Amino acid sequence: MRQVLLIDFGSTYTKLTAVDLDAPRVVATAQARTTADSDISTGLNEGLALLEKEAGPFRFEARLACSSAAGGLNMVASGLVPSLTAKAAKLAAFGAGAKVIQSYAYQLTREDAEEIAEIRPDILLLTGGTDGGNQETILHNARRVAGIPLSFPVIVAGNRSAREECAEILSPSPHPVFCADNVMPEMNRLVIEPVQQVIRQVFLERIISAKGLSETQTLLDGILMPTPSAVLEGLKLLAGGSNKRAGLGDLVAVDLGGATTDVYSIADGFPTRANTMLKGLAEPRVKRTVEGDIGMRFGARGVLEAVGEEAFGRLTGLSDDIIEQVVAKYGAHPEALPTNPDEEKVDFALAVFALRTALARHAGTLEKVYTPVGPMYQQTGKDLTCSRRLIVTGGALIYTGQLGNIIREALVQDDPWVLTPREMLWRCDQGYILSAMGLLSGYGRDAALELLLGAFGKEEEDAACK
Amino acid sequence: MDRKTIILGVIGADVHAVGNQILNYAFTDAGFHVVNLGVMVSQEEFIEAAIESAADAIVVSSLYGHGELDCQGLRDKCDEAGLKGILLYVGGNIVVGKQPFDQVEERFRQMGFDRIFGPGTSPEEGIQALKEDLGVA
Numbered sequence: 395m396r397q398v399l400l401i402d403f404g405s406t407y408t409k410l411t412a413v414d415l416d417a418p419r420v421v422a423t424a425q426a427r428t429t430a431d432s433d434i435s436t437g438l439n440e441g442l443a444l445l446e447k448e449a450g451p452f453r454f455e456a457r458l459a460c461s462s463a464a465g466g467l468n469m470v471a472s473g474l475v476p477s478l479t480a481k482a483a484k485l486a487a488f489g490a491g492a493k494v495i496q497s498y499a500y501q502l503t504r505e506d507a508e509e510i511a512e513i514r515p516d517i518l519l520l521t522g523g524t525d526g527g528n529q530e531t532i533l534h535n536a537r538r539v540a541g542i543p544l545s546f547p548v549i550v551a552g553n554r555s556a557r558e559e560c561a562e563i564l565s566p567s568p569h570p571v572f573c574a575d576n577v578m579p580e581m582n583r584l585v586i587e588p589v590q591q592v593i594r595q596v597f598l599e600r601i602i603s604a605k606g607l608s609e610t611q612t613l614l615d616g617i618l619m620p621t622p623s624a625v626l627e628g629l630k631l632l633a634g635g636s637n638k639r640a641g642l643g644d645l646v647a648v649d650l651g652g653a654t655t656d657v658y659s660i661a662d663g664f665p666t667r668a669n670t671m672l673k674g675l676a677e678p679r680v681k682r683t684v685e686g687d688i689g690m691r692f693g694a695r696g697v698l699e700a701v702g703e704e705a706f707g708r709l710t711g712l713s714d715d716i717i718e719q720v721v722a723k724y725g726a727h728p729e730a731l732p733t734n735p736d737e738e739k740v741d742f743a744l745a746v747f748a749l750r751t752a753l754a755r756h757a758g759t760l761e762k763v764y765t766p767v768g769p770m771y772q773q774t775g776k777d778l779t780c781s782r783r784l785i786v787t788g789g790a791l792i793y794t795g796q797l798g799n800i801i802r803e804a805l806v807q808d809d810p811w812v813l814t815p816r817e818m819l820w821r822c823d824q825g826y827i828l829s830a831m832g833l834l835s836g837y838g839r840d841a842a843l844e845l846l847l848g849a850f851g852k853e854e855e856d857a858a859c860k
Numbered sequence: 861m862d863r864k865t866i867i868l869g870v871i872g873a874d875v876h877a878v879g880n881q882i883l884n885y886a887f888t889d890a891g892f893h894v895v896n897l898g899v900m901v902s903q904e905e906f907i908e909a910a911i912e913s914a915a916d917a918i919v920v921s922s923l924y925g926h927g928e929l930d931c932q933g934l935r936d937k938c939d940e941a942g943l944k945g946i947l948l949y950v951g952g953n954i955v956v957g958k959q960p961f962d963q964v965e966e967r968f969r970q971m972g973f974d975r976i977f978g979p980g981t982s983p984e985e986g987i988q989a990l991k992e993d994l995g996v997a
Contacts, residue, residue, distance in 0.1 A: 475912055529914070
């Protein structure tokens with residue numbers, strides 16, 4: 395029996411999954427508290443002991459890990475025009491599994507530089523200009539960044555004509571410099587894979603040890619990627635399949651956390667209605683966004699601000715005062731669970747509005763334009779209205795008994811110009827299968843796909859959860 | 861890269877794509893680096909494209925008669941966005957109905973356009989003008 399251990403060092407829990415590659419099946423799972431502040435292997439060993447007790451003994455031929463411990467991968471992105479290279483930089487960083495703490499457009503000011511110094515990013519991404527286009531801004535920004543008296547890796551992925559000069563400007567500074575292909579080599583064309591590879595490489599070589607996560611190296615074959623990248627890998631495999639088995643096709647996934655909400659889509663998102671033209675930056679088929687202000691606890695305030703008290707009142711039937719009170723409590727006590735019917739109602743509304751808001755921000759929009767030849771539509775971003783499969787994850791959702799109702803309610807979208815999915819078959823990723831199989835996909839691809847399809851692709855259950 | 865970069869597009873709610881394709885082909889063939897934004901292009905899109913690609917000129921087309929409304933304020937926005945002095949061309953069927961071209965030309969010059977081309981202009985005329993204004997041999 396060939397056994398592989400998959401580990402996800404989460405911010406709170408270290409989750410372990412033991413897989414039998416031959417069957418293939420998940421043999422056992424376990425979780426223990428993450429011990430990132432002392433020695434991360436303490437938590438890992440605890441989890442391993444639990445795993446052994448459940449279904450041991452094990453002889454793992456590989457131990458693969460992803461991590462969002464010690465704050466995850468924090469990035470700052472900078473570009474030229476907000477809707478062009480600055481957006482491209484953000485999309486690239488999100489897609490590489492990073493949290494984008496702040497993003498900047500145009501020339502960085504002295505205050506911006508001070509703010510970046512305070513943020514202390516794990517990586518700073520410098521972009522700007524199409525190839526052969528604007529050089530002035532990225533060169534100015536390189537000089538600003540060179541002047542920040544800290545040492546964090548800087549990745550230069552802007553106008554190729556300015557690449558060498560940027561590297562020269564930055565080389566005397568304390569920042570290690572890496573270069574990648576331009577994220578937008580020509581107008582509206584996004585090229586993010588090369589820079590994502592460099593982000594991955596910097597994460598592996600530098601960030602892991604900088605965060606004290608390398609202590610575990612003797613215990614495992616290395617931390618391969620940030621957890622969100624593992625989730626993306628899992629989704630990509632599940633959607634696309636292999637040359638032996640078909641995948642499920644287009645997918646949307648939402649990870650609703652306490653502080654933030656991640657949305658993933660694996661879909662081209664091309665226009666689905668006639669007379670529609672795609673405008674602006676062409677978005678990647680594999681897209682991830684992170685809503686930093688939307689969550690169930692720390693992010694509760696953000697949800698309330700995004701949709702307003704009136705909408706909350708309508709859905710819960712509660713007064714503004716009570717809603718305000720519960721949201722304040724949740725914001726201050728991230729561990730709090732609902733203790734009475736009112737709090738349960740607010741919890742329900744938070745989940746609904748967080749999902750709805752995060753999906754709306756991730757998806758594209760449509761605009762009607764009257765022309766002499768009749769009405770036309772302009773689409774910005776992705777049209778996900780015809781996406782049919784949704785995977786939800788996140789502790790807050792997994793443990794509520796209301797998941798079906800939450801999703802049904804969240805998919806209601808009154809605004810016809812917002813291109814969110816309207817009707818979906820949903821699944822819940824209870825066992826953190828997505829990240830585990832995303833990790834496994836680089837090692838045992840067929841086994842990973844079979845386990846993913848087993849967990850998310852059963853047609854008879856689809857009919858039941860519609 | 862001493863090729864001159866020009867931004868090309870049909871402004872406003874105008875969907876006429878044929879002339880746009882012809883100009884794209886002709887300008888590219890004449891040695892320009894053409895960033896073609898296609899049809900239904902807003903002023904903002906012209907400007908953003910010109911910033912990112914450090915363009916030397918913006919060439920605006922319009923066929924459907926509303927060009928005068930669509931083009932108003934473009935020069936001011938260019939100035940605001942730091943594209944001071946960028947070459948602005950407009951051409952096509954740019955006003956409603958048949959009006960004396962010298963009056964049309966004057967109005968568009970007032971709006972900040974460097975060159976104004978009427979209906980039926982050949983691509984060669986535009987190329988010649990670009991070459992002169994951008995100092996291309």
